[in-house]
Amino acid sequence: MAVRVNPKLITELAKYGADDVQNCYHCGNCSATCPFSKEPFVIPRRSMRYLQMGLEKSLRGDLEPWLCYYCGECSEQCPRGAEPGETMMSLRRWLTSRYDFTGLAGLFYRSTRAEIAALVLVALLTAAGLLAYGYIWGGGDLSAFDGGEGRRPFLPASAIHVFDWALGLGFLAVLLVNVARMWHFTMRSRRSPRVSAAAYLKHAVLLPVHFFSQKRWAECKETTPWKMHLGLMLGYVTMLVLVMFFLEPLQHGPGIRWEVHAFGYLATAGLLAGTIYALRGRLRKSRSSHRHSHGTDWVFLGLLLAVVATGVVLHLTHRLGYGTAANVTYLVHMMAVVPWLARYPFTKWSHLVYRPLAMYFAALQSEALTSRVRGQEQPAALARAA
Amino acid sequence: MNARKLQVALYWGAACGGCDVAVLDTDEFVLDLAQAADIRFWPIAVDGKYSDLEAMADGELDLALFNGAVRNSENEQVAKLLRAKSRILVAFGSCAHLGGIPGLANLTSKDDILATVYLGNPSLEPGNQTLPQPRTAVNGGALEIPTFYRRVYRLSDVVDVDYFVPGCPPAPAQVKAVLLAVVGGQLPPRRSVLGAGERALCDECPRAKSEKKVKRFYRPHQVVQDPQRCLLEQGILCMGPATRSGCGVRCPNSNQGCRGCYGPPPDVRDQGARFLSALASIVDSKDPTEIEEILAGLPDFASFAYRFSVPASSLQRSHRP
Amino acid sequence: MSHEPQIVGFLCNWCSYAGADLAGTSRIPYPPNIRVIRVMCSARIEPEFVVEALARGADGVLVCGCHPGDCHYSEGNYKAMRRFPLLKQVLEAYGVENERVRLEWVSASEGQRFAEIVAEMTERLRALGPSRVKAALQADMLER
């Protein structure tokens, strides 16, 4: 059965950042240099071809963009300036928007303006919400940050938890739906081999492994980006855990509780280092992976920086005992954090989940395929033995 | 011309006798010959014994006409005698010249011939396995017959020949010419061909010739021929192009392809091979299988192309180094 | 020691002789049994050349020309192609084995092919043994 090509897709993808795909004439240099391009995966050439031809379905079921860490070697090697690396990046954006059932991801990717508008809106809502709480149900005393000296804090941790837990769960739900879609597109595609439940279990461990280590990235020629990203990501996760589960000890001051704060400082360090590295890279366009920046990239980094920076200031003001300042900073901090979290299921953010998943699925697929191949070879082998 | 009469011998080797008849065909000229010459030895016409011949002194004869090929020891013996006794030895007729029709026997073997004639012949009384032997003991005495050679030879293969008179048989006019030439003593250089042309038969052939391309070959009975037009162009085999002229175009003029009895033209070594080359060259096809088909219309081509010249062919004549 | 056949080759100047030269320049070995005579075109090769070679003691004769359609003189090789079957017929009548004469098309770029043909023909002729043409002739001329 013939698949209908969609010549328009290539134009559509331009909005996601893939500008030069059509230059590719499939010499294969890119796949030759890519450390991940091994049977049964052809990275990035196959995805490039699907894109050129506008084979939307094949592309949607394609795991390969997720197997690429954008070391940029392919783009370096490309004789036609087809920017395979950037194309894979754009494809990841496009895939994210395909997985997302709300359609917001697509909207944001196609228009940075829309995204910013959305973020501002969420920020204002957050501010309004918190202020309302502080004045109406809270103590209303801006100068009282935490429960020190028996005063009711302007925004008690318990209250915060109401917010973050609610938010977290909400977005998690959305994300889970998207994950389900991703699974359906990729593992149930025309090309994908069928995988047994047993296999799913057997390899489940891959998920946490890749989530925490992104170890395959280490296979790229240059490892600094991986290290930086690792720091950033670990810092991020640590911070998330601290906020979600150790908010009280974290907020309690002014004395420093080393058993929690130590982690806080480390995490902050990781976050700062990672963010600054990425920002400098993109500003200087030093590495080919940083040469092209999509609007969402800037928003992502900007917002991240805001979160970290306000977090640091908050910490300082609080420890120095400036209650009012601390509370104000906290508001601002929240105005960054909430939108930040809000983007979770829709944009770049979500690769946190998609990537490990893709790694996991890919492993399942290649195993299924190789075993299938072995199955076919069996008789021949027997014949040889006889 | 001196008073002394010309001393002449004629001999008939392995042949049909046609050449002797050709001499007789010169009609009353034979009588003039008798006037002008002493016929010292001519088995067909005058009585005589080999001993008479042996008795002659070397060079006693002026002219010996030897017709027929050399097939057995007798032919060779007489050939050698005549060579010794005669100043001029002429290979007379196709057989002596090229081996002739008897020469076709060289395309098979002596054993096959004997077997066919003496062993496989249906007219034999059953069980008779007798083969002729050179010597046979008959009550006390012994009978001798000539040895039957392994193959047929041209006269020139066994003795040195002075002149060649081609033809099967030579045309009477030619016979006259030769004899007169000898009488008159005006002879061309030794070993040359007497009484024949210096070109191929086509030179004398009256038929109209144009460019040649043959798509199919016909046996004479398979096609209505145009008597004005070259036979080859009509796909009818004719050795004319590869045959010395001089016969008076006897065959083509009687609507029959030339058979080549006058032998190859002056500069041709191997009449059959030459004709082969010429004939194949005008076959009108570029496709191997079609070519095979067209050539299949030439059954037993070797016997045709070498009808008179097997013993003279490159593959069988003696190559003097 | 087994009989070493002598092969006379008639090669056209433009394709086959060049092909044989190529076998040389590319150092492709073949048996020394063949000795080559160069003619301008396979159409120049007279059947008389072949019979003469056999009569003088060659155990085999190899005739090579350009591939059909590639003749330098556009159609010469077709003439060779027409003469050959008839020549074989005649030689057979004279008791010369068919394998002793061979017509092959060898282009200027087929050095390898030429070498293979020569090797193969030499083998065949070895197996076939010496040609009787010359011997029989000499014998018959000496004693009848």
Added chain:
Amino acid sequence: MAEPKIGVFICSCGTNISHVVDTEAVREQALVLPGVETARTYRYMCSNPGQEMIGAAVREHGLDRVVVAACSPRMHERTFRGACRAAGLNPYLFEMANIREQCSWVHADRPAATLKATALTRAAVFRVARNEPLDGLTAEMCPTTLVLGGGIAGLTAALELAEGGYPVVLVERSDRLGGNLARVDLTAPYLDSARDLLTERITRVRRHHNITVMLHSQLKALSGFVGNFTATVQTADGEAPRTIAFRLGNVVVATGYREFDASRITHYGWGKLPNVVTSFEFERMLRSGRIETKDGRPPRYAAIIHCVGSRSREFHGYCSRVCCMTALKYAQEIKSAVPDCYVSDLYIDMHAFGKGCEDFYKRGSEAKTLFLMYGKNEHPVIRRAPPGDDCEMLIEVDEQLSGERIEIPADLVVLMVGMEAREDSAEVAHLVNISQDKDGWFIESHPKLDPVATTTEGIYIAGTCAAPKDIPDTVAQARAAAGRILARIARGRIEIDGVFAEVHEERCSGCRICNELCPYSAIEFDSEKRRSHVIAAACKACGACAAACPSGAVKARHFTSEQVLAQVEGLLS
């Protein structure tokens, strides 16, 4: 003939020969051969000292014949003939024995190789003893040139020759000049207009006092030989059709090509589907400036299919060379005329070999053309799209780079029809006596070293009648041909090599067997004398006639039966 005095010179070629062949033994064997006065060995016979050695020996021993046993005659025959000439010997009294290419380089067994070298040398000695001194002939050169075909090649050649100051007769079959190029709009890769290229030339040709243009005309017969041809041309140019004959010295064949008939590939539906057009039909659209479907809408989807009739097993195996770039040109032209039209380009391999073509290809892809690769010998299939689809037709094909069987939307399909030999090419080839390859293209005398000459002296080929070509190559060939002819004319009389066939009249019986055999119609039959004779200048010395002459009347000079048979004897004694 007096006993010849032969000198034999054996080359060691450094060690190329002597490492396998015992040259000393060969020398000794040569010395005892009849007629051999002296035999010598030397390191490099072809070197100057080597050649001088030959000259010295000729003078010292009064040699009248020379044999060099060395490399292939194809290598150094010229050299040594030169040496002989220098030594005052007729160059044809020289013979070469090939003991390198056909001996030392292919045999390892020293005794066997030496034996063979000896035999080859003996053969050469036997032959040279029968060689005859030969002299070439000369004939006059008529300065007029006949140019067949009024396309870009013909026009260019004609102008070149006319500018050179010599008369040209340009014969064109159709009713106008310009040929196939006149049907083209812009040309790849620089997009200059074909009209501009042509009109300037046509007007110059029309005006030029040295050029006679004959439209509606064709060559009917050509007789004679280089420098002395006579052409018979039938023309309907001007008043009533008439046949005229004129003398000329050379011919430039520039008859061009014809396009492949697209209807032969049934699953392209050309002639049935209204919006499937050939490249030439599309050129017409471009010239009219309107790229649209039959019902006058601009196409939303356009598809271009390469190699129509080219590079396939069932039609033509060769590449037509110009289509790829033209296709890219179309892609860009469609894009610029109908910006929101999606163009897909179905190719087998993209051949962008020419100057500036690779960039052109890159630009093509930047114009967001969708390049799809299909397999050799398998054709895309074009069918009507189901009603309600957003396109006219669907093209189905196995896409090679993705391994997918795909379906491409199209409102307009352009078939890049290949080039093929004209229907009358066989007739032309026969008239001017040149050969054609299996595809019908005219064959050059040497594909690399002599690409515009043919095996018939005085007949040159230019442009696409020899093989598919782009405009630059065609023009280059046309000028090359003209250049060759001008050089020939400038030399005045023409020399004819001493090696040719001749008829020995005293032996010719006029059987006319040879007449049809000559590929160059060099044999004439004199019906007065009833003898055939060879026009030496037209003869190429293949020797077919000599081998076929049943009365041995035709003599192939320098390859006489005696000479060849002497070689046979030499090899075998």
